[in-house]
Amino acid sequence: MHPHIWYPFTQAKTSPPPLKVKSARGVWLELKDGRKILDCISSWWVNIHGHTHPKIAEAIFRQATELEHVIFAGFSHDPAEMLAEQLTERLPNGLNRVFFSDNGSTAVEVALKMAYQHWVNQNQQRQKFIAFEGAYHGDTFGAMSVGSRSIFTQVFSDMLFEVDFLPYPATYIGDPKIVKREQEVLNQLQEKLERNPKAYAGIIIEPLVQGAGGMQMCRVEFLQKLHQLAQQFDTLLIFDEIMTGFGRTGDWFACLKAQVTPDIICLSKGITGGFLPLAVSICSEEIYASFYSDDPIKTLYHGHSYTANPIGCAAALASLELMVENEPAFKGMEEKHLQYLTKLREAPKIEPKIEKLRVTGTIAAMDIVNSQKSGYLNKIGLVIREKAIEKGLLLRPLGNVLYLMPPYCITDEELSMVYQGIGEILDSL
Numbered sequence: 134m135h136p137h138i139w140y141p142f143t144q145a146k147t148s149p150p151p152l153k154v155k156s157a158r159g160v161w162l163e164l165k166d167g168r169k170i171l172d173c174i175s176s177w178w179v180n181i182h183g184h185t186h187p188k189i190a191e192a193i194f195r196q197a198t199e200l201e202h203v204i205f206a207g208f209s210h211d212p213a214e215m216l217a218e219q220l221t222e223r224l225p226n227g228l229n230r231v232f233f234s235d236n237g238s239t240a241v242e243v244a245l246k247m248a249y250q251h252w253v254n255q256n257q258q259r260q261k262f263i264a265f266e267g268a269y270h271g272d273t274f275g276a277m278s279v280g281s282r283s284i285f286t287q288v289f290s291d292m293l294f295e296v297d298f299l300p301y302p303a304t305y306i307g308d309p310k311i312v313k314r315e316q317e318v319l320n321q322l323q324e325k326l327e328r329n330p331k332a333y334a335g336i337i338i339e340p341l342v343q344g345a346g347g348m349q350m351c352r353v354e355f356l357q358k359l360h361q362l363a364q365q366f367d368t369l370l371i372f373d374e375i376m377t378g379f380g381r382t383g384d385w386f387a388c389l390k391a392q393v394t395p396d397i398i399c400l401s402k403g404i405t406g407g408f409l410p411l412a413v414s415i416c417s418e419e420i421y422a423s424f425y426s427d428d429p430i431k432t433l434y435h436g437h438s439y440t441a442n443p444i445g446c447a448a449a450l451a452s453l454e455l456m457v458e459n460e461p462a463f464k465g466m467e468e469k470h471l472q473y474l475t476k477l478r479e480a481p482k483i484e485p486k487i488e489k490l491r492v493t494g495t496i497a498a499m500d501i502v503n504s505q506k507s508g509y510l511n512k513i514g515l516v517i518r519e520k521a522i523e524k525g526l527l528l529r530p531l532g533n534v535l536y537l538m539p540p541y542c543i544t545d546e547e548l549s550m551v552y553q554g555i556g557e558i559l560d561s562l
């Protein structure tokens with residue numbers, strides 16, 4: 134470990150020293166010792182077009198020589214305005230007002246504050262949120278509160294506000310009971326809302342895929358029924374698309390794939406193609422209208438030093454252009470993942486070691502069968518991680534959940550190498 138750095142999510146005493154990266158291009162990282170590693174997880178799920186894409190690099194350079202930063206209160210600029218226009222144009226009608234911040238956790242904080250104050254501004258006290266077991270919404274206090282209670286939040290549990298949790302109806306290929314499980318969750322939700330219709334400010338969910346919770350995947354049908362209930366009982370629906378946004382689920386956004394328009398959507402990770410920190414919380418005109426007033430107390434008093442940073446916005450605009458150019462890449466990856474997963478399962482030595490295979494768009498996942506308890510602390514993940522590095526692959530299983538989330542620029546040959554490597558690793562377990 135470096136003597137002056139405190140690394141995130143890392144117990145320095147027991148972790149191996151981090152690998153030092155010198156440079157990167159496309160899906161490849163080059164380490165300082167000369168080794169080449171194929172990035173199968175888009176860095177921290179951010180790097181949708183691959184590393185150091187020249188188009189984004191150029192856009193950043195150009196913007197940096199034009200306007201690098203300006204206070205975003207009382208001032209505005211083209212990159213932010215153009216980005217807001219393009220995002221709202223891409224998103225379902227109704228998601229109309231863009232609030233900028235600088236990372237996923239802050240985008241969630243903003244969404245929670247928007248939802249809560251939306252009711253306060255209409256003289257309603259709605260103190261509670263509904264969220265899902267296994268959810269991850271970030272590491273700040275509000276985001277932790279609506280996240281699943283886990284080893285990540287355990288130390289702070291007394292400091293978190295109260296949230297009602299529902300099971301996330303996760304499914305997989307060949308799941309026979311999903312319709313029943315979904316109905317049970319919806320029944321629980323309906324009961325809560327009927328019992329106390331004015332208690333809930335909103336419902337927050339990671340649509341289609343729960344990321345850090347273990348790449349758990351739910352169905353479009355569930356999200357549609359969830360939306361119906363939220364509307365029927367007049368509570369707000371917040372989609373945390375920080376991981377699922379920008380092509381990850383095989384469509385531009387999970388809400389488009391599900392044909393559901395939430396009241397607020399949070400976006401970050403892929404927004405700048407992995408170059409710079411940036412985030413947005415985008416809400417409906419109705420929410421915005423409840424803040425629009427002569428009364429100063431109805432203002433959303435929230436902002437960050439780097440809110441709508443022009444260079445970040447310029448990177449995001451360049452990344453959106455690349456998404457248009459590369460639409461077939463993220464729309465076509467689901468089919469490829471499915472073919473490779475089928476092959477894996479056909480290998481007699483591998484089949485008993487994996488279960489709950491699942492794919493949504495560019496994300497493929499499976500559970501590794503072993504005797505330890507499932508979850509983040511399952512040690513099989515570390516074993517796989519080390520074996521993968523030996524094979525030149527960056528994989529970072531979430532406990533016993535092995536997943537792939539490659540940059541969209543991965544070639545067929547590279548993807549084939551990745552699955553070949555995974556096959557060998559599973560074989561050796």
Ligand SMILES: *Cc1c(COP(=O)(O)O)cnc(C)c1O
Nearest residue numbers: 236237238269270271344375376
């Ligand atoms: C990563 C993530 C966050 C938090 O984003 P940060 O930029 O790491 O703060 C929130 N929600 C989801 C679904 C995420 O995947």
